[in-house]
Amino acid sequence: MARARALLTQRPFRRLWVVTGYCSTADWLALFGLAALGSTLASSPTGVNFTFSGILFVNLLPGLLFAPIAGLMSDRFDRRTVMVVADLARCALLLSIAVANSYWWILAGNFFVQLATTMWIPAKDAALPRLLRRPDEVASAVQLGLVMTYGITVLTAGCLFTLITGAGTLFGVSAEVIGMNGLSRITIVVAALLYLASASSLTALLPELSRPLDGSAPAGRAGPASSPTVNQRPGIAGMLRESVSYLREVPLVRGLLIGMMGALAAGGAVVGSAQPYALSLLGGQAAFGLLLLAAFLGLVVGIVGTPRVAYRMTQERLFGIAVIAAGFVLVLVALSPHLAVSLVAVSIVGACAGTAFLTGTTIIGSRVEDSMRGRINALYQSMLKVVLGCSVALSPLLVTLVGRRSVHLRGDDFLIDGTRPVILGGGLLAVGMGAIAYRQMRGHSRTPEHETSDPATVDGGRAP
Missing domain, CATH: 1.20.1250.20 (MFS general substrate transporter like domains)
Known part of the structure; x- marks a missing residue:
C-alpha cells in the first residue's frame, strides 16, 4: 500500500x-x-x-x-x-x-x-x-x-x-x-x-x-548509441527487421517469450479441459465453478504478492521459477485423486501464472529500451491471446482423441479419462519451456551494452 x-x-x-x-x-x-x-x-x-x-x-x-x-x-x-x-x-x-x-x-x-x-x-x-x-x-x-x-x-x-x-x-x-x-x-x-x-x-x-523531439530515450534510460532522429527513423519493414534482430541478440527477451509461451500453452490446456476434468472428480458443475474460482484467486494472490518476492531474487530467477513451478504443480493436478487436492493445486498454478505475467511485464517495462518497448509489449500481448486461445480450442479435441484408458497398476485396473494426459502434457511442457527460458535469461540479465546504462536495471532490475 x-x-x-x-x-x-x-x-x-x-x-x-x-x-x-x-x-x-x-x-x-x-x-x-x-x-x-x-x-x-x-x-x-x-x-x-x-x-x-x-x-x-x-x-x-x-x-x-x-x-x-x-x-x-x-x-x-x-x-x-x-x-x-x-x-x-x-x-x-x-x-x-x-x-x-x-x-x-x-x-x-x-x-x-x-x-x-x-x-x-x-x-x-x-x-x-x-x-x-x-x-x-x-x-x-x-x-x-x-x-x-x-x-x-x-x-x-x-x-x-x-x-x-x-x-x-x-x-x-x-x-x-x-x-x-x-x-x-x-x-x-x-x-x-x-x-x-x-x-x-x-x-x-x-x-x-x-x-x-530528438528521438532520444527519456532521462535515466539510454537508447542505442546512435539514436535516430524523428526524420531518420526506419520504415515499417526496417522496424520489423530491427525486431527480429533484437530478439536474436537479446537472450533476456527471447527467454521471456519462450517461457510465457510454455506457461500459456499449459494454462490453456487446463482451461480447455477444466469442465470434463471437474466431472472426472465426480464434482459436477459445482466443482467446475470452484476450480475456476480457485484459479482466479490464485492469480490475484500471485499478482499482489510478486513485488514482495521480487526483492529477494532477480527477475530472471523469479520468472523461471514461476513457470517451472506452475508446470510441476500441473503434474500434481493431473494426478490428483480428490477435488480438495485439485483446488489447492489449481490455486497454486494461478499464483505462479500471476507471478510470471507480472514479472514478464515488469521486465519489458524496466529492461527493454524505449524504442523497442512498444513492439515487445504488442508481441507479448498478442502471444498471450494467440497461444492461450489455440490451447483452449485444441485441448477438448486432444481430450476426445485420447479418450478413456484403462491402466493396470498393482493388480488393479484404473480408468483414466482424456483430461489427465492432456493436463500432464501441459505441465511437462511448461517445465521444459520454463527451464529453456531460464537458461536463456540466466547470465544475460543485462541487455547489450549499447541498450542500457541505467544502474537500476542491473542485477535483475532491483534498485541498488
Missing part, C-alpha cells in the same frame, strides 16, 4: 492511471451496452444467442490480427498522438453505432473500435515507464493498472449500466419517449464520451507521454 500511495503522488502517473480508468470503464460499459442493444435488434433467437459471444469474438479478433502492427506504430509515431487518435476514433465509432441502431453495424463497428483499442494499449504500456522515477516502480505501476482495469472500472461500469438501463423503470419513462432501445443507446453514448474525456486529458495533461 505504501508503494501504491507513493506512485499515486507522482502527478504524471496518477493522471495516466485516471485516463486508464476512463478508457477501461468505457470498454466495459460499451461491452454491456452493445450486448444489450444487439439482443434487442437481433431478428431471430439464433441472433440473440450469438450476440454476446459474437461481440466477445470481435473484441479479441483485432488483437490476434493486428497487435504486432500496433506495436510498430507505437514505436514509430508519437505515443500520445497514437492514443489520442485511437480515443477519438473509438468515440466516433460508438456514436455511429448508437445512431445507426443496426445489428450488423454493432459487430462491424465494434471490430473497428477494438482495432483502435489494439493501437492504444501498446502505446500506453510502452510509455508508462517514462512517467516513473525509477525502473523498480514498474511492477507496482502494473499492479495498480490491473486493479483499475479489472477491479475498479468493472464495478463502475456495472453500476453505470444498471443505473442507466434501470432509469426507465425507476423514473417511469415510457419507451415512446426514449425509443425501444433508447437506454441501451444512451449507455453506448456515455462510453463514447468517456473516450472523449480520455483524449482530452491526454492532450491537456500528459505531455510527458510524447517522445522527445
Whole structure:
C-alpha cells in the first residue's frame, strides 16, 4: 500500500492511471451496452444467442490480427498522438453505432473500435515507464493498472449500466419517449464520451507521454548509441527487421517469450479441459465453478504478492521459477485423486501464472529500451491471446482423441479419462519451456551494452 500511495503522488502517473480508468470503464460499459442493444435488434433467437459471444469474438479478433502492427506504430509515431487518435476514433465509432441502431453495424463497428483499442494499449504500456522515477516502480505501476482495469472500472461500469438501463423503470419513462432501445443507446453514448474525456486529458495533461523531439530515450534510460532522429527513423519493414534482430541478440527477451509461451500453452490446456476434468472428480458443475474460482484467486494472490518476492531474487530467477513451478504443480493436478487436492493445486498454478505475467511485464517495462518497448509489449500481448486461445480450442479435441484408458497398476485396473494426459502434457511442457527460458535469461540479465546504462536495471532490475 505504501508503494501504491507513493506512485499515486507522482502527478504524471496518477493522471495516466485516471485516463486508464476512463478508457477501461468505457470498454466495459460499451461491452454491456452493445450486448444489450444487439439482443434487442437481433431478428431471430439464433441472433440473440450469438450476440454476446459474437461481440466477445470481435473484441479479441483485432488483437490476434493486428497487435504486432500496433506495436510498430507505437514505436514509430508519437505515443500520445497514437492514443489520442485511437480515443477519438473509438468515440466516433460508438456514436455511429448508437445512431445507426443496426445489428450488423454493432459487430462491424465494434471490430473497428477494438482495432483502435489494439493501437492504444501498446502505446500506453510502452510509455508508462517514462512517467516513473525509477525502473523498480514498474511492477507496482502494473499492479495498480490491473486493479483499475479489472477491479475498479468493472464495478463502475456495472453500476453505470444498471443505473442507466434501470432509469426507465425507476423514473417511469415510457419507451415512446426514449425509443425501444433508447437506454441501451444512451449507455453506448456515455462510453463514447468517456473516450472523449480520455483524449482530452491526454492532450491537456500528459505531455510527458510524447517522445522527445530528438528521438532520444527519456532521462535515466539510454537508447542505442546512435539514436535516430524523428526524420531518420526506419520504415515499417526496417522496424520489423530491427525486431527480429533484437530478439536474436537479446537472450533476456527471447527467454521471456519462450517461457510465457510454455506457461500459456499449459494454462490453456487446463482451461480447455477444466469442465470434463471437474466431472472426472465426480464434482459436477459445482466443482467446475470452484476450480475456476480457485484459479482466479490464485492469480490475484500471485499478482499482489510478486513485488514482495521480487526483492529477494532477480527477475530472471523469479520468472523461471514461476513457470517451472506452475508446470510441476500441473503434474500434481493431473494426478490428483480428490477435488480438495485439485483446488489447492489449481490455486497454486494461478499464483505462479500471476507471478510470471507480472514479472514478464515488469521486465519489458524496466529492461527493454524505449524504442523497442512498444513492439515487445504488442508481441507479448498478442502471444498471450494467440497461444492461450489455440490451447483452449485444441485441448477438448486432444481430450476426445485420447479418450478413456484403462491402466493396470498393482493388480488393479484404473480408468483414466482424456483430461489427465492432456493436463500432464501441459505441465511437462511448461517445465521444459520454463527451464529453456531460464537458461536463456540466466547470465544475460543485462541487455547489450549499447541498450542500457541505467544502474537500476542491473542485477535483475532491483534498485541498488
